[in-house]
Amino acid sequence: MPTTPSIGVIGGSGFYSFLDDVEEVHVDTPYGPPSDPIAVGDLAGRRVAFVPRHGRDHRYPPHKIPYRANLWALRSLGVGRVLAPSAVGSLTPDLGPGTLAIPDQLVDRTSGRPQTYYDEGAAVHVSFSDPYCPHGRRTALEAARSTGWDLADDGTLVVIEGPRFSTRAESRWFAAQGWTLIGMTGHPEAVLARELALCYTPLCLVTDLDAGIEEGEGVTMEEVLRVFGENVGRLRSLVADIVTALPAERDCPCPNVLDGLELPLELP
Numbered sequence: 001m002p003t004t005p006s007i008g009v010i011g012g013s014g015f016y017s018f019l020d021d022v023e024e025v026h027v028d029t030p031y032g033p034p035s036d037p038i039a040v041g042d043l044a045g046r047r048v049a050f051v052p053r054h055g056r057d058h059r060y061p062p063h064k065i066p067y068r069a070n071l072w073a074l075r076s077l078g079v080g081r082v083l084a085p086s087a088v089g090s091l092t093p094d095l096g097p098g099t100l101a102i103p104d105q106l107v108d109r110t111s112g113r114p115q116t117y118y119d120e121g122a123a124v125h126v127s128f129s130d131p132y133c134p135h136g137r138r139t140a141l142e143a144a145r146s147t148g149w150d151l152a153d154d155g156t157l158v159v160i161e162g163p164r165f166s167t168r169a170e171s172r173w174f175a176a177q178g179w180t181l182i183g184m185t186g187h188p189e190a191v192l193a194r195e196l197a198l199c200y201t202p203l204c205l206v207t208d209l210d211a212g213i214e215e216g217e218g219v220t221m222e223e224v225l226r227v228f229g230e231n232v233g234r235l236r237s238l239v240a241d242i243v244t245a246l247p248a249e250r251d252c253p254c255p256n257v258l259d260g261l262e263l264p265l266e267l268p
């Protein structure tokens, strides 16, 4: 068993129990500590690092998550690939609660979150036209298909600032753009992973129909937590299947996205 984790998972605290032989690693970063100490343990014959996105006790709301510290800490431990399960809303009745969606595009509607490592010293423009790792997505889709899970194999995730949910008008407007999923944490997580040349693969569990789509009282936290709780076991085993299926070497464009760019800081 290698001791260095090559795969990182950023997810809800329901993921703690899925690692064996866990050691807790305290990592400090130039951006402060990550959401919590990182749990490094065994999963499907690989060493995997887990960060609870909101902190173990869920103390960080989406707009306060230390995204830069989380990704930096993972890279400093040796992680090359990041799997990112999260709960999302659906902007189309076609994707009901319990659907697993692996989007291929992202729209950023957040505001005021630090979203780059390259703040000063040089202008670093990473390519982000395709925000997710193509190989990670393919592997995740194959693994999910083989379990028979209701699956959306593409789609656009719009990330809102939160922590409030959308109004009906906002929700209808997003849907009218053709965007299919809505969440609060997918940005800047994905772009920070790209800026560190990490592979990033979102695993979005639909927990609700967003306000403009459903007929009832609108999204409630209770509903989100209930559907997530019902599916977290499946999501954990899907992550294990993906970890098993990922090849050891990264043969995708992600490791090379910084080639030829002059960086103003040294990456861990």
Ligand SMILES: [Zn+2]
Residues within 6 Å of the ligand: 133, 134, 135, 136, 198, 199, 200, 250, 252, 253, 254, 255
């Ligand atoms: Zn990749």
